[in-house]
Amino acid sequence: MNGKTETQGENFNLQDLLKMGKRMSLNQRTHFFYNFRQNLISRNQDLYLRPVISAADREVTILDPYSGKPQKMLMFGSNNYLGFANDPFIRREVTKAMEKFGSGIGGPPLLNGYTALHRELEERLSALKHSEDTIIFPTGYTTNLGLITAISSENDRVIYDAHSHASFYDGLHMAGVAAQKFHHNNLAELEELLKQSAHESGDTFVGVEGVYSMDGDLAPLDKISELCRRFRAYLIVDDAHGTGVLGKSGSGTAEHFGVAHSVDMHMGTFSKTFAVTGGFISGSRELVHYLRFFARSYMFSAALPPTTVAAVLAALQLMEKEPWRQQQLHANVAYVAAGLRHLGFDVQPQAAIIALRVPEIMNIRAAAYEFHKKGIFVNSVEYPAVAADQQRFRISIMASHTKEDMDRLLEVIQQVWESYGIGLKKSDMVQHSTKMNAEFI
Ligand SMILES: Cc1ncc(COP(=O)(O)O)c(C=O)c1O
Secondary structure, rough: OOHHHOOOOOOOOHHHHOOOOOOOHHHHHHHHHHHHOOOOOOOOOOOOOOOOOOOOOOOOEEEEEOOOOEEEEEEEEOOOOOOOOOHHHHHHHHHHHHHHHHHOHHHHHHOOOOHHHHHHHHHHHHHHHHOOOOEOOOOHHHHHOOOOOOOOOOOOOEEEOOOOOOHHHHEEEEEEEEEEEOOOOOOOHHHHHHHHHOOOOOEEEEEEEEEEOOOOEEHHHHHHHHHHHHHOEEEEEEEEOOOOOOOOOOOHHHHOOOOOHHHHHHHHEEOOOOOOOOEEEEEHHHHHHHHHHHHHHHHHHOOOOOHHHHHHHHHHHHHHOOOHHHOOOOOOOOHHHHHHHHHHHOOOOOOOOEEEEOOOOHHHHHHHHHHHOOOOEEEOOOOOOOOOHOOHHHHEOOOOOEEEEEHHHHHHHHHHHHOOOOOOOHHHHHHHHHHHHHHHH
């Protein structure tokens, strides 16, 4: 396996995996990959692109790819953490925006795509992120591309966590800036890199995520921000999975650690809690002004439609008026985590993502189909995207899940594990993970 592809974070390159160092023409690649997927489909082991034929909610209806029939499923694979995707108030606000502004804008913000709604959202997000100003991008992915390419120049360096998202890696690649990676959440390594950078000319940027998307663990932003201050490095926090989930006001991971003012660039997405698409950077007024002209993915891409902007504005209103959503989300996470621990899993979720490591004897694709058949929608993260001993099911909890939904999830997890003869008593699990580690180290 090409080590480059296994970051354990949400960054893998399917081209690298496909070629494994071999030269392959496009024809060979398309042919090979088409057959590879057909083979999985013939064994009921491919669940990509399941067509959803209902609104995105705690329960969705999909067209089952194998039977061709509609099937109800409990949704544990969506980042719609606060249940905004199908909220009646948000639907109404979106309809109003459609009536007033129409379906889209047809141009980038600098030219003709900047409505009063866009400005209102920038102001609301600045308040949420305790920042002076905010700039909105078409997606979270292009936010990271635009940010990194705009801020860095040839004398600079970016120090970043190995579990960073593909959009951050791609931003580094596009910028061509000197980049140094530290092992996930390894603060001693980060400190060492910062010490070395103190002797260099140019700026140093540190890139981390508030909540890491594959495991749901947090970056210790209190300590990281202190290191950045000490070594005069700019701190960038991608809080795609922390916004709306953590912090007293739902501001995110920096607020959770009490260091919102120490973050220089707050990156966020509208694709998780806000359940639409888009991304943003909140920071100083001058930085945001600079990005409007130097972030190419902003300058050369059309603005978000007003309906999307209205959905985020309405969601922000709900976050403020209905703090019970965030409380319910945390109560739900705690409930599922307690249920899992009772079954013997070693989980301590800190946000809304729970990663269930899959034992080596379990065929994760076949197990995923068991979840599917039993009406539970979860995402599987498979080898070779991650190492064989790191395969996992990624469960996303939402405020809108009911106790019955969560009990059913736990029941199905138990059934799937037991169908592999894995008893879920604590002692068995401990023995099991020890065995796994011994084999893979
Ligand atoms: C940490 C992180 N950053 C950035 C992105 C990209 O966001 P979007 O899907 O809004 O383009 C994601 C989405 O998966 C993410 O998890």
